[in-house]
Amino acid sequence: MKKDIFIIGSGFSALAASCYLAKEGNTVTVFEKNSTIGGRARQLKKEGFTFDIGPTWYWMPDVFERFFNDFGKKPSDYYELIKLSPAYQVYFGIQDFVTIADNLKDIIKTFESIEKGSGAVLERFMSEAKSNYDIAIKNLVYRPGVSPLELITPETALKVGQFFSNISKEVRKRFKNQKLVQILEFPVLFLGAKPQDTPAFYSFMNFADFGMGTWHPKNGMYSVILAMEALANELGVKIQTNSNVEKIIVKQKKAVGIKVNGEEKFCDVVLSGADYHHSETLLDIEHRAYSESYWEKKTFAPSSLLFYVGFDKKIEKVEHHTLFFDVSFDKHAEAIYDNPAWPEEPLFYASFPSKTDDSAAPTGKEAGIFLIPLAPGIDDTEEIREKYFNIIINRFEKLTEQSVKENVIFKESYCVNDFIKDYNSYKGNAYGMANTLFQTAFLRPKLKSKKVENLFFTGQLTVPGPGVPPSLISGKLASELIQKNSTKR
Incomplete structure (x- = not known):
């Protein structure tokens, strides 16, 4: 039965849903509060520079391929992918860094050169990680989280112990060198929790990293959003920007429409791709499934302080993606998860898309994106932002042994208050809810x-x-x- 469906938000999940629903013949309209689509994956253009405001890592290319294949398409129908070589670089001190190659064979050699015997250990670890990837990404994650039975398969039965161990423990059992440990713990940060709170089964993220490589869509991650918009348009989806949804209208315990920019509009189904907590505040209290205390108790992924910086020269001694792990990982993690506060010595990440993509910066100049992971909900002021820019740029200059501060043409910042203002994000979180053992699947x-x-x-x-x-x-x-559970008005 064909339905009239309203979707709130235009991020990756909302656009994906719009395409699938339109393909089934439904009438689909997307309402986006901001002036451009993409949700957290919007773009900043300034003085000839282009920055991805949100995600900058393109991992798991097979998931993107599977999405477009569902519509008889390929990613290459819409955008060009470049495999980064090297994938990324990790600084641990002055003239002390590890470069991660674009293939597992060379990464194994790198590990062996740092810790004797670790090459063979990594090979075995990656074989297990690939097995987990095949179970998780090709099967489990495509289940809707309705029942715990979804997790019980012949394959997962053999790995049950991995759900009750954690990444940190499993990595440290195998590797002694602290640099290698941190490199192997890094990918699970994308899941939003500390390695010691992330089930060992999630080692599949290490296969996503070392086994599948790191990619860059030409013209940035926003190319993927534009591709999804083009596909949605081909399928007949209507997208309305500058459309702030103020209420989800419920009659007789059934969603019948939304109030957008002061006007009531009616439909058969409402799907919200906006922040879940915010989406429920659009309902009267008696219709909300989760209380404020429920959200308070959950472990949220970090927020971020981001800087988008235009430099008037090319930056040396860095790769497209460069991580700075020259201070205590544990202390920074404690400031995010255990005692929420601004970290005294922050780890940070820098991305220089213009190393790969000429469209990111004018000739002879460099686009830099700097990110510090933070606890959601902490104080955010211009003074604090400026203080932390100086902290990381001074460390950056010291570690890479070059002067860059005087070469800043401009910088724009983005932090907790912006995540709340632009995305109605709960406590200004940047990545959603963490995937800990008790926040997985069902x-x-x-x-x-x-x-x-x-x-x-x-x-x-x-x-x-x-x-x-x-x-x-x-x-x-x-x-x-x-398609399975909704009815017409």
């Missing part, structure tokens, strides 16, 4: 409202979890539930 907020018929949710706070590939999958899962 234990996450549901795709289908437990209290309101014809109301559904998608995105990083529901299944399967944080990150761009999981968001694409979330849109597919939500669309399948809508």
